[in-house]
Amino acid sequence: MKRSELIEIDETSRFADNILNDLHFDRIFPPSVLKVLSYGCCREEIKGRRDFFRALENPDFENALGEAFEEMRSFEKIKEILKVAQSEVRRLYLRVNLAENFVRLAGKILKLEGYCEKADNYAACFRLTFPESIIEQLAQTVKRMNEILSAASEFCVSFRGKELLSKKYSPKVYYEELEQSGKKIGLTSPAKKSFSSEFDTTLSDAYLSLFSSEAEEVKTLLAKSGNISDYDFTYEISAISFYKQVKEFSDKVRAAGIPVCYPSFAAGKSIHIESMYDITLFPELGNRIVPSDAHFDESEPFCFLIGANGGGKTTYLRAFGVNMVLFMTGCPVFADAANIFPMRKIFVHFPKDERFDDTGRYEEEAARAGEMLNKADSGTLLLFNETFTGTDEKKGSEMTLRVAKEVLKKGAFGLFVTHFLGVESSGFPILQSEVVSNGTKTNKRTFRIIRSKKETHSYAEDILRKYKLDRASLTEKRRSK
Amino acid sequence: MASILNRTGARSGDIQNKVLYNLSVDKIVGFLNLDEKRTAKFLEVVSRPLLSADDIIFRQDAISDFYNCDGLLSGLAGYFGKLSQLKKEYEFSKKEKMKYTVDPAVSDDVSLNTGLLQLDSFALKRLLIFVKTVYGFLCGFDLKSEALLNLKQSLGIISDSREYRTIMNVCSEFENIGSHSAVNFLLNVNTCGEITASRLISQDSVKITENTVKKKKRFFSKETEEEYPSSEYVRANTTSYRKTFSKPFSELCELISGYIAQILRMYADISSELQFYEVAAAYCRVLDTLGCGKKFPVFNENGRTEIKGLRDLFLLLKNKGGCDVVPNDFEMTPQTNGTVIFGDNNSGKTVYLRSVGVCSLFAQSGLPVTADYAALPCYRSFFSMFSDSGNSNSVKGMGRFEKEVSELSEIIGDISENSLILFNEFFQSTDYNEGAEALAVILNHISGLRGKWICVTHMREIKNYLNDGTDYLMASENFRMIKTDD
Numbered sequence: 001m002k003r004s005e006l007i008e009i010d011e012t013s014r015f016a017d018n019i020l021n022d023l024h025f026d027r028i029f030p031p032s033v034l035k036v037l038s039y040g041c042c043r044e045e046i047k048g049r050r051d052f053f054r055a056l057e058n059p060d061f062e063n064a065l066g067e068a069f070e071e072m073r074s075f076e077k078i079k080e081i082l083k084v085a086q087s088e089v090r091r092l093y094l095r096v097n098l099a100e101n102f103v104r105l106a107g108k109i110l111k112l113e114g115y116c117e118k119a120d121n122y123a124a125c126f127r128l129t130f131p132e133s134i135i136e137q138l139a140q141t142v143k144r145m146n147e148i149l150s151a152a153s154e155f156c157v158s159f160r161g162k163e164l165l166s167k168k169y170s171p172k173v174y175y176e177e178l179e180q181s182g183k184k185i186g187l188t189s190p191a192k193k194s195f196s197s198e199f200d201t202t203l204s205d206a207y208l209s210l211f212s213s214e215a216e217e218v219k220t221l222l223a224k225s226g227n228i229s230d231y232d233f234t235y236e237i238s239a240i241s242f243y244k245q246v247k248e249f250s251d252k253v254r255a256a257g258i259p260v261c262y263p264s265f266a267a268g269k270s271i272h273i274e275s276m277y278d279i280t281l282f283p284e285l286g287n288r289i290v291p292s293d294a295h296f297d298e299s300e301p302f303c304f305l306i307g308a309n310g311g312g313k314t315t316y317l318r319a320f321g322v323n324m325v326l327f328m329t330g331c332p333v334f335a336d337a338a339n340i341f342p343m344r345k346i347f348v349h350f351p352k353d354e355r356f357d358d359t360g361r362y363e364e365e366a367a368r369a370g371e372m373l374n375k376a377d378s379g380t381l382l383l384f385n386e387t388f389t390g391t392d393e394k395k396g397s398e399m400t401l402r403v404a405k406e407v408l409k410k411g412a413f414g415l416f417v418t419h420f421l422g423v424e425s426s427g428f429p430i431l432q433s434e435v436v437s438n439g440t441k442t443n444k445r446t447f448r449i450i451r452s453k454k455e456t457h458s459y460a461e462d463i464l465r466k467y468k469l470d471r472a473s474l475t476e477k478r479r480s481k
Numbered sequence: 482m483a484s485i486l487n488r489t490g491a492r493s494g495d496i497q498n499k500v501l502y503n504l505s506v507d508k509i510v511g512f513l514n515l516d517e518k519r520t521a522k523f524l525e526v527v528s529r530p531l532l533s534a535d536d537i538i539f540r541q542d543a544i545s546d547f548y549n550c551d552g553l554l555s556g557l558a559g560y561f562g563k564l565s566q567l568k569k570e571y572e573f574s575k576k577e578k579m580k581y582t583v584d585p586a587v588s589d590d591v592s593l594n595t596g597l598l599q600l601d602s603f604a605l606k607r608l609l610i611f612v613k614t615v616y617g618f619l620c621g622f623d624l625k626s627e628a629l630l631n632l633k634q635s636l637g638i639i640s641d642s643r644e645y646r647t648i649m650n651v652c653s654e655f656e657n658i659g660s661h662s663a664v665n666f667l668l669n670v671n672t673c674g675e676i677t678a679s680r681l682i683s684q685d686s687v688k689i690t691e692n693t694v695k696k697k698k699r700f701f702s703k704e705t706e707e708e709y710p711s712s713e714y715v716r717a718n719t720t721s722y723r724k725t726f727s728k729p730f731s732e733l734c735e736l737i738s739g740y741i742a743q744i745l746r747m748y749a750d751i752s753s754e755l756q757f758y759e760v761a762a763a764y765c766r767v768l769d770t771l772g773c774g775k776k777f778p779v780f781n782e783n784g785r786t787e788i789k790g791l792r793d794l795f796l797l798l799k800n801k802g803g804c805d806v807v808p809n810d811f812e813m814t815p816q817t818n819g820t821v822i823f824g825d826n827n828s829g830k831t832v833y834l835r836s837v838g839v840c841s842l843f844a845q846s847g848l849p850v851t852a853d854y855a856a857l858p859c860y861r862s863f864f865s866m867f868s869d870s871g872n873s874n875s876v877k878g879m880g881r882f883e884k885e886v887s888e889l890s891e892i893i894g895d896i897s898e899n900s901l902i903l904f905n906e907f908f909q910s911t912d913y914n915e916g917a918e919a920l921a922v923i924l925n926h927i928s929g930l931r932g933k934w935i936c937v938t939h940m941r942e943i944k945n946y947l948n949d950g951t952d953y954l955m956a957s958e959n960f961r962m963i964k965t966d967d
Contacts, residue, residue: 081673094676149672156682158665159726171667171682177727178651178736181644187740192732196675197725210713259945465692 004235005122009240013040015325015346016372018293022350022385023321024280028249036242040328043265043342048118049243049330056247057115065119068108069240072233075101079229089206093216095222096128096145101230103142117232141225145218152211166207247249250332253279256287263327263338269378270297271324271413277286278319283456290447291335294320302414303431304400304423305449311433312447313417314385319361320415321348321383343413345380347372349387362391369403380413385417397422404428483635485543485628485748486526491536493529494845496863497892501528503865503903504838512578512798513763522753523760530845532859534780540847542626543778544761550622553629554755554762556842559613561752566612568745569602594730595658601737602655608744609649613640635747648740654683655733666729681729761848768851773797778844778855779904784899784933786813786841790853793836807960808853811837817952818928821944822937823965824956830937831905833954833962837935838865838903840943861931862898864892868906882908882916891924900932906939914942914953921946 011290020026020034027035041049055061065209078101082094107124112119150390156171158164179189198385199207208215250260275291282289290312296303305313323333327340349369356381365387376382397420404426415431416423424430434448487493501524503505510520531537547554578596596773616636624630658664697766700832768775772938773792791810799808807829813820824830840850844857866889884908896902904924908916917940927934944953953963 085674087674089670090674093670093672097672097674146672149670151669154667157663157665157726159663164712164714169813173667174651174655174681174683175733175736178648178733178740181647181651182736182740184644185639185642187743190735190739194677195679195724195728196671196677197679197722197728198675200722204721206713244700343657365543 004239004417005125006118006236006239007036007049008035008045009039010042010045013042013344014038015040016348018322018350019325019346019348023318023325025322026318027283027326028464030245032238033242033245035238037325037329038302040344040346042344044343046321046328046330047265048116050332051116051375052243053116053247053250054262054331055119055334056243060116061112061115061119062247064108064111064115065240065243068105068112069237069244071105071108072237072240075105075231075233076237082229084450087199087201089199089207090098090223092208092218093149096142096218099138099222099225099228100142100146102231103135103139106130106138137243138225142223145221146213146401148218152214155207155210158188161305161366165203165210167210177402192425199330210354248330253282253334256282258282258287258289260332260336261337262332263335263340265341266341268339268414269296269301269339271295272297273308273323273333273340274321274336275318276319276333276338278315279334280318280321280322284477290315292316292319292449296413301412303416303429304404304426305332305415305417305431305433305448306419306421306424307433312449313433316431316433316435316449317385317415317417317449321346324381340360343379343381345376347380347382349360349382349384349438350388351389360394362388366399369399373403373410374407376410376412378409379411380412382407382412382414383416384414386419389419393420396420401426414426482750483632484750484754485632486540486750486757487531488536488539488627491531494532494859494861495895496528496530496842497865499867500838500842500863500865500903503867503905504842506839506842507797509795509839510760511839513760513767515763519756522595522756526757527846527848530842530860530863531847532845532861534859537780537845537847537859539627539850542636543775543921544629544758544847544849544887545622546622546626546629547758547762548635548765550624554758556618557615558752558759560611560618561748561755564611564745564748565752567604567607571741574600574604577700593666594727594734595671597734598655598730598737599658601734601741602652605737605741605744606649606652606656608741609639609645609652612744613645614817616640632751639744652737655737659901661962664726668725668728672873676725679725679728681733692810701738724828728784745849765849767798768849771797771802771813773851774853774856775849776852778852779855780841780844780857780859782858784813784815784858785856786838786933787856788812788837788850788852788854788859791836791840791855792851793832794839794851795835796832809833809836809960809962811962813933813952817933818948818951819924819934819936820952820954821947822935822954822956822962824954825940825958828956828958829960829962830956832960833956834905834937835937838863838901841901852946858899858933860901861896862901864896864902866892866899866902866904866907887960893926896927896930898931900927900930900936902927903921903931904936904938906937908940916940917942917944924951 015038020037025034025037025432056065072354075098078094082091082098084096085091106126110123112118112134113123155167158166182189186386259275260278261271261285269293273294275293276294278296292312305316307313320386323335323338323342324343324346326333328343349365349372352364369384369387372382384400387403388399391399396418400416400418400420400423404414404416405421429451431449431451434450506527507520507524510523513520515523521689531540575597576601577595616633617640619629619633619636622629624633652948666680667678667680667682668676671677703747765775774790789813791811792806792808800806811820811833822830822833836851840855841857842863843850844855846858866885868885889907904920908920920936920938920940921943924934924936924943925946927949928948928950944951952964953965957963
């Protein structure tokens with residue numbers, strides 16, 4: 001995507017290709033949005049986009065932006081048609097239509113002022129290029145051109161051995177005559193179907209010759225109007241489309257009862273997200289997604305996440321990654337609240353499903369992890385999911401710990417989901433999936449991720465409950481006595 | 482849609498399937514010796530009794546007009562028969578023309594669309610001529626009925642209007658249009674420079690001249706200059722304009738065929754409605770020939786039934802004369818729940834029941850009845866419960882009594898206020914005392930619903946179980962029905 005006043009893209013901060021796919025962004029956003037999400041932003045751009053999203057919550061701005069967006073699309077559509085228009089007549093009409101559209105669009109763009117910095121800047125830049133006086137002058141020209149073309153919009157063709165084109169001559173139109181007569185005697189006519197057909201070169205030439213003076217005048221006026229078709233709104237269309245689609249999704253999520261927030265910037269290097277959601281599960285689970293917290297700071301910049309299968313470890317990793325990417329791209333995040341230091345880079349390491357013909361899984365994963373660590377710096381977040389499963393536990397644990405130490409050495413932040421139990425005694429903070437006793441032999445997974453207290457959990461509550469000696473049972477017994 | 486059978490918004494009641502059969506209405510119509518189609522139409526109309534006096538009078542008046550105006554019915558039947566023929570011919574020709582195309586609306590075949598336009602224009606012209614002819618025909622009669630005056634007015638709206646001439650003229654022009662005819666089009670350009678409307682315009686709309694100003698000589702005056710619009714010759718490749726120039730034809734076809742459909746639909750039912758009147762006219766004529774009195778009944782809203790000198794229609798037509806058919810009176814006051822008819826075998830009880838039933842049914846169909854005088858309520862629904870031999874349509878394992886109970890159970894939910902239910906020797910295939918009590922319970926239930934009933938029975942015990950408000954008639958030896966308190 002090229003530069004736009006509404007979205008500034010820093011080509012140097014492009015995320016690795018796999019990230020958006022591994023985090024399942026494609027489940028919630030179309031490719032056009034993913035394109036924007038592929039680039040991280042600087043603090044100023046995050047702030048600018050965040051303000052734009054906030055401004056969009058004002059229905060007046062949303063409507064004004066929607067109207068400008070439609071006019072921009074219409075402008076670009078006319079340009080596209082103009083490119084392939086075959087007849088001179090069509091080109092003439094389309095150029096006038098384009099100018100008319102531009103006049104309307106200019107009005108809509110100026111209406112975007114007063115809601116947020118990005119929109120103000122955009123309108124101001126537009127005004128600089130096209131002052132209101134020029135737009136007013138153009139509007140007058142368009143009005144005149146429309147008058148001319150309107151007078152030339154009806155003509156007759158006669159087939160009498162040789163075809164003859166003539167200007168409109170108060171003709172008796174059979175259809176209308178029949179329609180009106182029928183109506184007077186109580187007969188109804190069918191709804192007319194739309195119809196359109198292109199001029200071919202011969203008819204076009206004849207038309208231009210028939211309406212030569214009109215065509216010349218319009219051409220002169222168009223020449224005076226400048227080359228409007230050079231103006232390009234495609235970047236703005238993509239940018240507005242991005243804002244609209246993210247907003248639309250956020251609204252849908254919010255309506256389902258899931259919180260949406262704009263994180264504040266953390267003063268120091270830390271990440272605190274309260275009740276964050278893996279929103280990529282929204283199409284599947286709706287508001288049944290279980291939220292969890294994420295807390296990282298310079299004292300604990302790296303965590304291992306362990307726990308039983310199906311306990312929500314990968315979901316947590318994804319929730320963290322997704323919300324971090326959203327924050328880094330200036331979008332609202334799906335959490336109760338968040339205070340985040342703006343990281344510049346993010347790397348995600350998920351196992352690949354493809355075949356490894358030349359190398360083994362372990363080698364491929366080790367190479368990828370190494371590459372990530374080489375590129376990482378103190379402003380980087382690294383996420384690993386079940387890395388090094390292609391080897392034995394001893395070697396896997398060793399490698400996992402080596403990665404963790406390297407992350408710390410780089411001053412980066414990281415989260416590593418693993419099954420290797422060796423990491424538990426490594427001294428790194430451990431997160432684990434929460435399990436709650438439900439009074440039966442099998443304990444219930446809550447899918448929440450909590451900080452492990454490194455205590456042996458005997459599930460004594462389960463046993464107490466089984467013999468009705470748990471608190472609730474005892475209270476009940478007391479009451480009954 | 483024009484109708485000479487039903488007033489706008491006319492409502493009709495229900496009759497149980499078996500009523501016409503039990504009252505021998507099919508046989509009665511059979512005596513009139515009319516074809517199957519007319520008989521079926523007549524039975525269809527009789528099976529939908531009208532519910533309001535105004536709707537009935539609408540039909541009575543139409544019958545009177547047809548009865549009083551010689552040649553009216555046969556003339557109209559002839560015309561509307563031709564309309565059906567015209568419709569068939571038009572549909573056939575259109576089908577033939579369209580044999581090789583899927584949808585003329587999307588076809589860009591100019592010659593096909595030109596052909597269809599010719600066909601549609603010709604058909605519309607014929608239809609308009611038909612409308613004018615029938616209107617003229619009706620103008621020749623002193624019509625009194627709302628039905629026929631409405632029809633005349635509806636035809637007049639089209640044929641008396643200025644638009645009639647306009648449409649006829651346009652159709653005449655199109656009728657002669659050919660694929661090589663000189664045709665003119667008016668084209669419209671939209672703001673995107675596309676041709677968005679293409680309409681056929683009259684021949685004289687475009688003046689062919691290479692000069693924009695043409696000198697014209699006028700007698701006794703100087704040469705004048707007449708302004709023509711400027712024009713330009715174009716050697717367009719017409720094949721690339723097939724869509725543009727076939728569109729006006731297909732649009733006109735759609736418009737004209739729409740008009741044809743509307744006019745045909747407007748008068749679609751008249752031909753079949755006339756069939757009812759043809760039977761009604763035959764019925765009146767036969768009664769005249771037999772010398773039997775016929776009267777249009779009057780209707781009341783208080784539920785009173787009063788019929789004087791009623792003769793059984795079936796017997797009249799069967800015996801071809803009125804001499805042997807004994808006239809009887811029948812009366813039910815608004816307070817009467819129902820009437821029980823006792824009598825010996827072959828004393829005329831069933832004939833009497835039938836004559837009252839047919840009289841009510843015919844009366845609500847707008848027909849005259851074979852009585853000296855009849856004042857009737859409008860029944861909402863008719864039911865007949867006639868005892869069965871037990872052989873026909875008997876459900877396996879079900880006895881005659883059970884079958885009757887089963888039949889009754891099927892209709893009991895449909896009985897309501899203003900229903901008329903005719904019982905003939907019902908529930909007599911069981912112990913009489915039990916049958917009588919069971920039947921009385923049913924009759925009292927119907928009375929409770931404010932339905933009216935007439936019951937022919939041998940079960941004298943029924944008197945012990947029936948509520949007050951029941952009339953009792955006794956059939957005498959000479960087929961006279963005599964009111965009795967005994």
